[in-house]
Amino acid sequence: MSVQARDIAIVAFHQSDCQASAGATNEVELIMPEIRAVMDQVGLRNAQDVDFVCSGSCDYLQGAAFAFVAGVDALGAVPPIRESHVEMDAAWALYESVLKIRMGHADSALIYGFAKSSPGELPIVLSQQLDPYYLAPLWVDTVSLAALQARLMLDAGKITEADMAAVVSRSRHNAMNNPHAQLAGEVSVESLLAQQHFVSPLRRHDCCPVSDGASAMIIATVEQAKAWGKPYAILRGIDHRIESHNLCTRDLTESPSTRRAAEAAGVADGAVDVAELYAPFSHQEIILSRALGLGEGTSVNPSGGVLAGNLMMASGLSRVGEVFQRIVSGEARRGVAHATSGPCLQHNLVAVVEAA
Amino acid sequence: MSDAREPVTGIEAPVYLQYQFTAGRAPSRFLSALKQGRLTGQRCPGCSQVYIPPRGACPACGIATEEEVTLSNKATVQSFTIVYIPIPGNPIKPPYIVANLVPDGANISFIHLLSECVNEEVHIGQRVEAVWKPEAEWDYKMDNILYYKPLEEPDVPVEMIGKLGVDGLEGKQS
Amino acid sequence: MSPTEVLSEAFELGFTYTRSTGPVVGRFLTGLRDRRIEGVRASDGRVMVPPMEYDPDTAAALDDFVEVGQQGEIVSWCWVSEPRKAHPLQQPFAWAMIRLDGADVPMIHCVSAASEDQLATGARVQVRWAEETRGHIADIACFELAEVAQ
Numbered sequence A: 001m002s003v004q005a006r007d008i009a010i011v012a013f014h015q016s017d018c019q020a021s022a023g024a025t026n027e028v029e030l031i032m033p034e035i036r037a038v039m040d041q042v043g044l045r046n047a048q049d050v051d052f053v054c055s056g057s058c059d060y061l062q063g064a065a066f067a068f069v070a071g072v073d074a075l076g077a078v079p080p081i082r083e084s085h086v087e088m089d090a091a092w093a094l095y096e097s098v099l100k101i102r103m104g105h106a107d108s109a110l111i112y113g114f115a116k117s118s119p120g121e122l123p124i125v126l127s128q129q130l131d132p133y134y135l136a137p138l139w140v141d142t143v144s145l146a147a148l149q150a151r152l153m154l155d156a157g158k159i160t161e162a163d164m165a166a167v168v169s170r171s172r173h174n175a176m177n178n179p180h181a182q183l184a185g186e187v188s189v190e191s192l193l194a195q196q197h198f199v200s201p202l203r204r205h206d207c208c209p210v211s212d213g214a215s216a217m218i219i220a221t222v223e224q225a226k227a228w229g230k231p232y233a234i235l236r237g238i239d240h241r242i243e244s245h246n247l248c249t250r251d252l253t254e255s256p257s258t259r260r261a262a263e264a265a266g267v268a269d270g271a272v273d274v275a276e277l278y279a280p281f282s283h284q285e286i287i288l289s290r291a292l293g294l295g296e297g298t299s300v301n302p303s304g305g306v307l308a309g310n311l312m313m314a315s316g317l318s319r320v321g322e323v324f325q326r327i328v329s330g331e332a333r334r335g336v337a338h339a340t341s342g343p344c345l346q347h348n349l350v351a352v353v354e355a356a
Numbered sequence B: 001m002s003d004a005r006e007p008v009t010g011i012e013a014p015v016y017l018q019y020q021f022t023a024g025r026a027p028s029r030f031l032s033a034l035k036q037g038r039l040t041g042q043r044c045p046g047c048s049q050v051y052i053p054p055r056g057a058c059p060a061c062g063i064a065t066e067e068e069v070t071l072s073n074k075a076t077v078q079s080f081t082i083v084y085i086p087i088p089g090n091p092i093k094p095p096y097i098v099a100n101l102v103p104d105g106a107n108i109s110f111i112h113l114l115s116e117c118v119n120e121e122v123h124i125g126q127r128v129e130a131v132w133k134p135e136a137e138w139d140y141k142m143d144n145i146l147y148y149k150p151l152e153e154p155d156v157p158v159e160m161i162g163k164l165g166v167d168g169l170e171g172k173q174s
Numbered sequence C: 001m002s003p004t005e006v007l008s009e010a011f012e013l014g015f016t017y018t019r020s021t022g023p024v025v026g027r028f029l030t031g032l033r034d035r036r037i038e039g040v041r042a043s044d045g046r047v048m049v050p051p052m053e054y055d056p057d058t059a060a061a062l063d064d065f066v067e068v069g070q071q072g073e074i075v076s077w078c079w080v081s082e083p084r085k086a087h088p089l090q091q092p093f094a095w096a097m098i099r100l101d102g103a104d105v106p107m108i109h110c111v112s113a114a115s116e117d118q119l120a121t122g123a124r125v126q127v128r129w130a131e132e133t134r135g136h137i138a139d140i141a142c143f144e145l146a147e148v149a150q
Helices: A027-040 A067-074 A091-102 A122-127 A142-155 A161-175 A189-193 A222-228 A258-264 A282-292 A315-328 B025-035 C023-035
Strands: A008-015 A054-055 A084-088 A109-116 A197-200 A212-221 A231-244 A274-276 A333-341 A347-355 B010-022 B040-043 B066-070 B074-083 B098-104 B110-114 B127-132 B145-150 C008-020 C037-041 C064-070 C070-079 C095-100 C107-112 C122-128 C140-146
Touching: A008 A027, A008 A091, A008 A222, A008 A315, A027 A109, A027 A212, A027 B074, A091 A109, A091 A231, A091 A315, A091 A333, A091 A347, A109 A315, A109 C140, A122 A142, A142 A197, A142 A282, A161 A189, A161 A282, A161 C095, A212 A222, A222 A231, A231 A315, A258 A282, A258 A333, A258 A347, A274 A315, A282 A333, A315 A333, A315 A347, A333 C122, A347 C037, B025 B040, B025 B066, B040 C037, B098 C070, C023 C037, C095 C140
Parallel strands: A054 A084, A054 A109, A274 A333, B110 B145, C107 C140
Antiparallel strands: A008 A212, A008 A231, A109 A212, A197 C070, A231 A347, A333 A347, B010 C008, B040 B066, B074 B098, B074 B127, B098 B110, B127 B145, C037 C064, C070 C095, C070 C122, C095 C107, C122 C140
16 A cells, blocks of 8 residues: 555544642553553453554653553553553654554554653752753753743843733633643733742743643544544654754754744644643743744634643653644644654654545 | 873763652652552553552553552562572672562562562562551652462462452352 | 652662763863863864864864963853852853854853952953863853952
């Protein structure tokens, strides 16, 4: 079969609540309800009914070695299934699954991501992904790196603190319609600007909260989706690009990797009704909107985005899922989803989702 | 780390991270029962298999498990190894036996120690029983059971290991 | 089903790694031990401190080392009003991107200052060496404002 013939259909998606602490819930118990929900949406029994399973998670977040292996207990892997895992956001598990289907090695795939970040000190845990000689031994946390990036933007006149507050205000407003959000409500730009700095120039609300939870998705060939008889959306394009690990060689006020991924995914090939962007810090949403070339006609982060709740290792997949849900509901015809990984938007994935 | 005249060729890069681990719903109930002197498993609502230690899921069916089952103190040796080498941090002196044990009423094995036995006579299918610490010392810990010791009972045929009811061979499941 | 008691316990996960430095990182760290700062010149002529092993544009191995100054200017900074336990300084401090004199690419390190008001983009800072240097990035204990340094 030809590669072009295998369009990818997104058929099901579900995300848990974003909780500050999932308390007495282990990884299996976090994942299980989400997998059950997407299986039920399609009418499948368990992972035996799909051709491939791929997950995204990071054991360091909860400090439990090989927690992702325990996650397989949620699948029904008897007899053995085709399974893979990325130590990344599950948006990259989606990418691997798309390749698997496009290459003809599978007709359907279950993708899930999960995170229990609350047991550790997340910004410090993430400092250990930095250069092991020059940065990790200093324990430079991720919030501080984002603050350095925000200052560069402010100094260059590319944003104002009011622009950042406006992103937060809209996120909290939009999140009022998102039952899974952790932070929601009406907050004015003025009241946000009146808050003290946290890691200046960032205020606490400029930073996404730490959340526990999971999300899951089922994708398939269009033929398989039709056979299942469920509403679906088409994943028209997907691409990801990475920049240097050396933060100081990058232009942190822009996102060339997002721009390139967007070109390859075909973002500009049509109007973008909705965009869900993985911007863990308010100023990064502005960088991303510009890199993606989004204009007035695009509703950005109608879910509230990750400033309203950030499931590390699942939020990227959830961005795709949020766009999918809006397209299937008829609210939008074409949307863009974005996922990020690494400090200061180092690695970016862009997906284009369209109505079938 | 090296002599001042020698070029630096390496660094010490220790990473210590602090966490607050939570056990999860199913393991928490398992540990709470252990504190009361009971060994428990969870039964799958689909295939009826009983798992120990329970993790809240049937890994075969991929469905949630909730029904708790109190298991017997008696168990059957499914497999074992005699450990001759000291393990750093392990206070137990070699040689000692680590075994896969299936408690009566459960369908899969878990790992624990065998003691009060002649190491060379331990065998698959052998019947053993849990030796608990004094009740005053019970905590949310697996080592409330110090070890298992041999029982004077007939061996369980290999094909029956993992298929006994909570009452042992007499109460075997069909 | 009985209501669940939340069982939780603090624990520490430790990785006692040692890392080989290789010729480029090793030379930089050897320099720090001797209280000198060396960068490397990239294919486009930029001097990068700390040195990278490979050129960010051409991927060629880099070995054109250049000693740079121990003073520089702040390119960007943030003020940490509540230092975390793991941070190198326990009083409020700044992280900064600092372009050392003679370098083109800034480096990230911490800056000790009495208060946030003392800091600004473009401010001059200088290295404060650790009392004992051992060939480690923390041989630079921190940077401090050049004006207030002795």
